Amino acid sequence: MAQHLDDLHDWFWRRLASRARAPKNGIVEFQEPKTERLLEADICIVTYCGFPGGNAVTTITEAQTFRDAGYDVAIVNCSIKKSRWKWGWVSERYLAVSDLMYLGHRLRRISCRTAIIRGPRMVTTRNFERLAKKMCPERAIFVINNSAYNEDGSAIFSWADLHERIGALGWPAVEICPTGPIIRAECLREMPAEEIDLSDRDWPPVIDASAFQFTPRSQLSEPIVIGRHARDHPGKWLDERAELLRVYPDNDPSIRVSILGGAETVDRDLGGIPCTWSVAPFGLNSVQDYLSTLDIFVNFPSPSRHEAFGRTIIEAILSGLPVILPSRFEATFGELAFYCAPQEVRNLIGKIAADDPGRMVFLQRAKEVATDLFCSPSLLLRLDARTQNQKPVLDGAAARWRQTILSSL
Known part of the structure; x- marks a missing residue:
């Protein structure tokens, strides 16, 4: 009977939705x-599956990694939308793992060892x-994968409210894991130390290394x-x-700028796209x-952006590219990248490009x-709650070469 009523309910809302706006592209x-109303799994990943970007890629990679390791895995969509007729909207990326997918509002009970x-x-x-009232996990890992604030300073969530809600669940074992040092530091700024209940370890996005061919120049x-x-x-x-052009120059014949993902913001708000740039939207390649066409990956987002992690940076390292970033990323990526101010980017590019043998040694070790x-292998180790954070540190010739480059700036 419950199944029939839910089906009828969803049919009604789908009919209503058919008269309203359709999902946007990619959804x-x-x-x-x-037809199962009771879900039992070793590992249950609960997230909003309507985000098409990094959250989707990470969730799918985690699910596939766990499944390949022999775990019974489920992905449960918990929509952030208020309208019921949107609760089944998901990113089309999830169609690749549709056999693992469930809609949270259609389940009656979820039992799992790890959520x-x-x-x-x-x-x-x-x-x-x-949804939480239907769940009975033996343990739960809450992954905090974004800042509490938008770039304009408006709130996305409250750290205090988040802690209160998680604490009120009454589940037997709960861990709150930031994706990295930047999000951890934000929590420490936002809450009194005695009220913080963060795990000692982070839960960064997991990346499928096999998807990126290591081809350093x-x-x-x-x-x-x-x-x-x-x-x-x-x-x-x-x-x-002025800062933007120090990082991505418009009149330096020794450097060519190639951007993937569009640059309408530059065109609209920052004086126009330089004619010497090459800009392509997502989907063409x-x-x-795209990474195979670059020599050096350079990423300088707005200082006001609270970047939780930056999986594109690891993707570049796995592809064999040196990476140049603002210094605030050093807490996350350690010795895997180079850090400088915008006015130092041009000089740093020259230093990196000038020593081919040293660069190749560095890139190999950074990739390892x-x-x-x-x-993916690191994800399986995280199932052991005793796993501790490890800093991205190099050794030997790779570490010495990197330090030499930075010292020469």
Whole structure:
């Protein structure tokens, strides 16, 4: 009877939705073929599956990694939308793992050994409150994968409210894990120390190393091709045109700028796209194909952006690219990248490009460390709650070469 009533309810809302606005590109209505009302799994990943970017890629990679290791895995969509007729909307990326997918509002009971609950905004919704009453995990890992604030300073969630909601669940074993040092530091700023209940370890996004071919350039010659890939958003660009052009020059014949993901923000708000830049939208080429055209990955988002992690940076390292970033990223990526101010980027590019043998040694070791810390095998180790954070540190010739480059700036 419960199944029939839910089916009738969803049919009504779908009919109503058919008269309203359709999902935007990249979002589909998930037609759940399953009739089970009781879900039992070793690992249950609960998240809002309507985000098409990094959250989707990370969730799918985690699920596939666990499944390949022999675990019984489920992905449960908990919508952040208030309208019921949107509760089945998910990113089309999830169609690749549709056999693992469930719609949270159609389940009566969820039993699992480990629940990985990703998305602080989702946790503060009424939909998650309803879903949590159906869940009985032996332990739960809450992954805080974004800042509490938008770039304009508006609130996405409250750290105090998040702690209160999680504490009120009464589950037997709960861990609150930031994705990295930047989010951890934000929590420490926002709450009194005695009220913070963060785990000692982070839960960074996991990346499938096999999706990125390690092809470092054995020689670099001018023009050096630099760039980065990201969705076009004001938070992804520096705020001032002068600063932007120090990082991505418009009149330096020794450097060519290639951007994937569009640059309408630059065109609209920052004085126009330089005619010497090459800009492509997402969809024309795969990320791997794009990275294979670069010599150095350079990523300088707005200082006001609270970047939780930055999986594109690890993707670049896995592809064999040197990476240049603002210094605030050092807490997350340690010795895997180079850090400088915008006015130092041009000089740093020259130093990196000038020593081919040293660069190749560095890139090989950086790739090995990135694989150990941020790729699929590391995920399985995290199931052991005793696993501790490891800093991205190099050793030997790779560490010495990196230090020599930075000391020469």
